[in-house]
Amino acid sequence: MTADRAKNVEPVLEVKGLMLEIAGEQRVADLCFSVNAGERVCLLGASGSGKSLTAKMITGTPPAGAKLSGSIRVNGIEVCGKHPVARCAQSRVATVFQDSSTALNPLMTLGKQLNLALPAASADELAAMLERVGLDEIPNFAARYPAELSGGQRQRLCIALAMQSSSALLVADEPTTALDVLTQQRVLQVMRDACENAENPRALLFITHDIAVAAQLCGRALVMENGRLVESASMAQLLNNPQHAYTKRLVAAAKHSTALHRNASALCAVAV
Ligand SMILES: Nc1ncnc2c1ncn2[C@@H]1O[C@H](COP(=O)(O)OP(=O)(O)OP(=O)(O)O)[C@@H](O)[C@H]1O
Numbered sequence: 001m002t003a004d005r006a007k008n009v010e011p012v013l014e015v016k017g018l019m020l021e022i023a024g025e026q027r028v029a030d031l032c033f034s035v036n037a038g039e040r041v042c043l044l045g046a047s048g049s050g051k052s053l054t055a056k057m058i059t060g061t062p063p064a065g066a067k068l069s070g071s072i073r074v075n076g077i078e079v080c081g082k083h084p085v086a087r088c089a090q091s092r093v094a095t096v097f098q099d100s101s102t103a104l105n106p107l108m109t110l111g112k113q114l115n116l117a118l119p120a121a122s123a124d125e126l127a128a129m130l131e132r133v134g135l136d137e138i139p140n141f142a143a144r145y146p147a148e149l150s151g152g153q154r155q156r157l158c159i160a161l162a163m164q165s166s167s168a169l170l171v172a173d174e175p176t177t178a179l180d181v182l183t184q185q186r187v188l189q190v191m192r193d194a195c196e197n198a199e200n201p202r203a204l205l206f207i208t209h210d211i212a213v214a215a216q217l218c219g220r221a222l223v224m225e226n227g228r229l230v231e232s233a234s235m236a237q238l239l240n241n242p243q244h245a246y247t248k249r250l251v252a253a254a255k256h257s258t259a260l261h262r263n264a265s266a267l268c269a270v271a272v
Pocket residue numbers: 022027045046047048049050051052053054063209
């Protein structure tokens with residue numbers, strides 16, 4: 001199968017009957033879903049519901065000793081249980097994880113790491129990339145080491161690098177958690193643009209427990225509870241007519257917090 005045919009005909013990500021067991025305990029059970037090119041899908045769920053383990057199986061980095069079964073196809077190519085370096089270029093996954101501290105080489109300057117990661121990029125292209133994620137105003141950026149950035153700055157750099165990769169699938173696990181609200185908006189826009197790229201539309205699996213952030217970015221939602229998928233719907237359906245008890249609680253809590261924000265803004269307006 002050619003890359004073009006795979007891109008046009010099959011979903012970029014197709015998960016079927018996926019299971020994961022750690023030390024004899026089932027942590028993820030019978031997952032089935034798919035994500036098409038250009039689609040932004042969020043994976044929601046409470047803490048411990050299995051979102052990160054699902055992301056790790058898709059990216060090829062499950063915990064050591066975990067037992068996987070089922071199927072994960074990226075661009076039509078089976079990758080379940082395959083380490084990232086054993087995957088062919090077409091089936092590689094660009095990733096951004098919650099903790100950016102391990103994604104960069106602590107002993108190499110940022111300039112060197114950018115040149116290694118993107119050898120064909122011109123100085124202008126690198127500057128534009130840094131500007132998109134708000135890192136362009138940091139003095140002596142290229143000469144700094146990762147430890148000389150804040151956690152949020154490191155996270156933005158990792159997001160920018162993932163966006164530059166040619167992978168058709170991006171898996172982002174809580175990528176905006178460490179960011180302030182304005183930077184978060186900027187990063188969401190970068191991810192939106194990467195998926196909507198007309199020449200190379202990407203599929204995004206966005207993992208979060210924050211339904212408000214998910215609603216800004218994603219058109220479709222999957223909800224996990226206790227390692228299982230309990231709801232799958234368009235974002236609009238999920239917000240207007242949640243079906244599962246957990247989703248109902250999540251939506252009600254998000255609406256309550258939005259109402260609180262609205263009241264707080266009204267109070268501020270009165271105070272002024
Ligand atoms: N390496 C591991 N060894 C044993 N159990 C694990 C391991 N990693 C995760 N688990 C367990 O598997 C379950 C799912 O974990 P996972 O990290 O996928 O949750 P999550 O939905 O991403 O939660 P959070 O939103 O808090 O990040 C949890 O009960 C967790 O304790």
